[in-house]
Amino acid sequence: MAVTIREVASAAGVSVSTVSRAFVSPEQVQAATRQRIMEAAAKLGYAPNPAARSLRGAGTNSLGLIIPDIANPFFPPIVKAMQARARRQGYTVLVADSDEREADELETIAAVSKKVDGLILWASTLSEERLRELTGQMPLVLVNRHVPGIPELHISLEAGIHQAAEHLRAYGHRRCVFVNASRAELSRGKSIQESFEALDLSLVELGPYEPRFETGVHAATLVAAHEATAVVAHNDLVALGVLHQLAKLGVSVPDQVSVIGIDDTLLASVSTPSLSTIRIDPEELARQASDLLIDTIAGKGGDGPAPLVEVGSRLVPRASTGPAPR
Amino acid sequence: MAVTIREVASAAGVSVSTVSRAFVSPEQVQAATRQRIMEAAAKLGYAPNPAARSLRGAGTNSLGLIIPDIANPFFPPIVKAMQARARRQGYTVLVADSDEREADELETIAAVSKKVDGLILWASTLSEERLRELTGQMPLVLVNRHVPGIPELHISLEAGIHQAAEHLRAYGHRRCVFVNASRAELSRGKSIQESFEALDLSLVELGPYEPRFETGVHAATLVAAHEATAVVAHNDLVALGVLHQLAKLGVSVPDQVSVIGIDDTLLASVSTPSLSTIRIDPEELARQASDLLIDTIAGKGGDGPAPLVEVGSRLVPRASTGPAPR
DNA sequence: CGAAGCTTTGCGAACGTTCCCGCGAGCGTC
DNA sequence: GACGCTCGCGGGAACGTTCGCAAAGCTTCG
Numbered sequence: 001m002a003v004t005i006r007e008v009a010s011a012a013g014v015s016v017s018t019v020s021r022a023f024v025s026p027e028q029v030q031a032a033t034r035q036r037i038m039e040a041a042a043k044l045g046y047a048p049n050p051a052a053r054s055l056r057g058a059g060t061n062s063l064g065l066i067i068p069d070i071a072n073p074f075f076p077p078i079v080k081a082m083q084a085r086a087r088r089q090g091y092t093v094l095v096a097d098s099d100e101r102e103a104d105e106l107e108t109i110a111a112v113s114k115k116v117d118g119l120i121l122w123a124s125t126l127s128e129e130r131l132r133e134l135t136g137q138m139p140l141v142l143v144n145r146h147v148p149g150i151p152e153l154h155i156s157l158e159a160g161i162h163q164a165a166e167h168l169r170a171y172g173h174r175r176c177v178f179v180n181a182s183r184a185e186l187s188r189g190k191s192i193q194e195s196f197e198a199l200d201l202s203l204v205e206l207g208p209y210e211p212r213f214e215t216g217v218h219a220a221t222l223v224a225a226h227e228a229t230a231v232v233a234h235n236d237l238v239a240l241g242v243l244h245q246l247a248k249l250g251v252s253v254p255d256q257v258s259v260i261g262i263d264d265t266l267l268a269s270v271s272t273p274s275l276s277t278i279r280i281d282p283e284e285l286a287r288q289a290s291d292l293l294i295d296t297i298a299g300k301g302g303d304g305p306a307p308l309v310e311v312g313s314r315l316v317p318r319a320s321t322g323p324a325p326r
Numbered sequence: 327m328a329v330t331i332r333e334v335a336s337a338a339g340v341s342v343s344t345v346s347r348a349f350v351s352p353e354q355v356q357a358a359t360r361q362r363i364m365e366a367a368a369k370l371g372y373a374p375n376p377a378a379r380s381l382r383g384a385g386t387n388s389l390g391l392i393i394p395d396i397a398n399p400f401f402p403p404i405v406k407a408m409q410a411r412a413r414r415q416g417y418t419v420l421v422a423d424s425d426e427r428e429a430d431e432l433e434t435i436a437a438v439s440k441k442v443d444g445l446i447l448w449a450s451t452l453s454e455e456r457l458r459e460l461t462g463q464m465p466l467v468l469v470n471r472h473v474p475g476i477p478e479l480h481i482s483l484e485a486g487i488h489q490a491a492e493h494l495r496a497y498g499h500r501r502c503v504f505v506n507a508s509r510a511e512l513s514r515g516k517s518i519q520e521s522f523e524a525l526d527l528s529l530v531e532l533g534p535y536e537p538r539f540e541t542g543v544h545a546a547t548l549v550a551a552h553e554a555t556a557v558v559a560h561n562d563l564v565a566l567g568v569l570h571q572l573a574k575l576g577v578s579v580p581d582q583v584s585v586i587g588i589d590d591t592l593l594a595s596v597s598t599p600s601l602s603t604i605r606i607d608p609e610e611l612a613r614q615a616s617d618l619l620i621d622t623i624a625g626k627g628g629d630g631p632a633p634l635v636e637v638g639s640r641l642v643p644r645a646s647t648g649p650a651p652r
Numbered sequence: 653c654g655a656a657g658c659t660t661t662g663c664g665a666a667c668g669t670t671c672c673c674g675c676g677a678g679c680g681t682c
Numbered sequence: 683g684a685c686g687c688t689c690g691c692g693g694g695a696a697c698g699t700t701c702g703c704a705a706a707g708c709t710t711c712g
Binding site: 328330331332342343346347350374375377378379380381382383384 | 700701
Binding site for chain 3: 378
C-alpha cells in the first residue's frame, strides 16, 4: 500500500541502506547520490514509516505531555506553544490529561508511555517512589513537583507576587485578602505572606478552597468583613468569581476593591473590568519544558545533579486594580 | 531492555503465538492458558510494543484530531471528551492545530498521518481535491466541511438560533444585530436571517469581521445606531467584547440591551453578567466524531453513501438577556 | 471403532527500517 | 610501488509483533 524505502532505493538505483542513510545522516552520503534519492523519494511520495523506525531502536520522535486538565484555560496556550516548539525539533507532542486522580494518571501514563520518548508530568499526583521508578524506565521531566534526581521545571510566582504587592502598595492599599487553593509553586521561596508583609501590607489568607468560580463568589462576600481593599485570587477563574460577586453586591471594581488574578489566561483579558493578573509566559514555559525533556532524552547532563530550571512571572496591570478608597 | 512477548511466552510455558493471541483475540485461547499467560505478563510487567504491533499491519490505535486552534476555548472541552471516549475504545488521540493556514495544516497532517489510523479534520482549509486524495490514503472525517463522499459531522446551529429568536421575541425585542464572522455551520439549513424574520424580528448583520474580542468592542458601538435592543454575536469571545464595550458606554445589560453568544465556552459562564449563549454539547460532539471515525476505520458502511451525522444546539439562557426596554 | 470436524496450540514468514560489517576504489606516505 | 587509510556504498541481521498454515488433541456420530 504505502511506498517503502525499497521502492525508493530501486528508483534511485542505490541500495536500501543508502536511502536510509540519506534520511538519517545525510552527511554520510555523497551530495549527488543524496539528491538522486531525494528526488526519487519526492516523486514517489515516500515518507519513512515511524513504526518501523522506532521498532528498530530509533526513538518515536514523540513527547508525552500529561497535564491535570486540558479544559483549564491555563493549559491550552502552553500545549500550543509546546507543539510548535517540538515540531521544529522534529517531535510530535502527545497530550493527555490526568484529571488529577492518581488512577487516571497511571492509566494515562501506561497508554502513552510506549508511544513516546519521554514524558512531561505536570503536577503529578504520583508518589515519589513511583516517579523514581518511572524515571528509570524513561526520560522524565517534572513540572511543579520536586523529586530529587529528576529534572524539573519550577514555576516561580515570587516575582509576580512581589510586583503585585508593590503595585497595591503604591495605590495605597493596606489590607489585602488572598483566596487560596494551594498552588504547588507557592510552596517554595518566599511565601506570599512574607512578600506582602515585607512591604507593610497585611494579608489574610482564606481557604484553602477548590479552585473554582464559586470559590471566588464565596470569598467576595468575605472581603468586607476583613476590611480589605484588595483581593489576590488563586487564579483568574477564582478572580472572576470575586469580580462577579462584587458586582452583584454593588461594590465597584477597582474604585472600592482591587482584584488580582494569577495565570493571565484568556479570561483575564476579556473580563469586565479587565483583570490585573500575574502572568506566566506560556511560550517560555513550553520552550523550557520541551528543551529540558529533549536534552534529557539526548542524555545530556547524564552525570551531575538533575537540572532544575525556573520560569518566572510578572504582573500585568489591567483595569481591576486602582487607588485604594480613603 | 523492555520485556518482550518471548519472555512472557517462556515464562508461561507456551509459544509466542499463543501469547499474542491471548492479547489480541482472547476467545481463541483456552481460559486456563490465558490466565497463566496473563499472570506471567503481569508479573514481568509486559505490555505489547505498539511500534511492532502497528508495523505488522495492525493499526496504531491512535486517532488524529486536527483543529483550527487549541487555544480557542471552544475546543479544549471537546478534546478532553474525545480523549476520554477514544480511550474507552482503546484509542489514543493525537491533537494538533492547523492555525487555520493551509501550509501549516498540510505540514501537520504530514507529521501526524503516519502515526494514526484515521484523521478528524475540523474546518479544514484544504481544497476539495486534496481532501479527496487524502481520503484515498486513510480514513477521514470532516467536521464543518462538506465534500461529497467523505464522512462528515455537521454542527447545526439552527435549533439554537431558533430558540434564541423565540427567547428574544418573548422578551419583546423587535430589532436585533448579528455580529458575523462567518461560521461554516450557518451556511446550510435556514439562515439566521430567515429564522429571525420568521418570528417577525428584524435582524441587521454586521461584518463579517475577524472573530476577536475587539470585533465585539467595535460592534457594540454600532448597536445604538441601529436602534437594536439585542445582539447575537459570532461566538462567546465576541459577545464578551460587546459586553465590555456596552459597560464602558454605560449601557446596562440586560436592562437596555440583551446579548447572546455562541458556543457556551467557559467564558460565558464566568462573565459578568453571565452570558446567554447557544450551546453545542462537547460531549456529544466528541462522541459522534470519534465514533464516526472509528466506524470508518472499521470499514463500516463501505458501500452506500458517506455517512452524515448532525449535532444540534440549544439556547442556554443566563443573565445577559432580559425584557426589551420600552 | 474409525472418520470427520472442531478446538487449541506451535512454527515461521513478514512488516519497514536501522546499523554493523565488509568490500572496493581512490589517495597519500614512505 | 606496496601499504594502509578514508570514503562511499551494499548485504543482511535484527527489532517485537501478527497471522496463515498445519499438527495434535478432543469430541461426535454413524
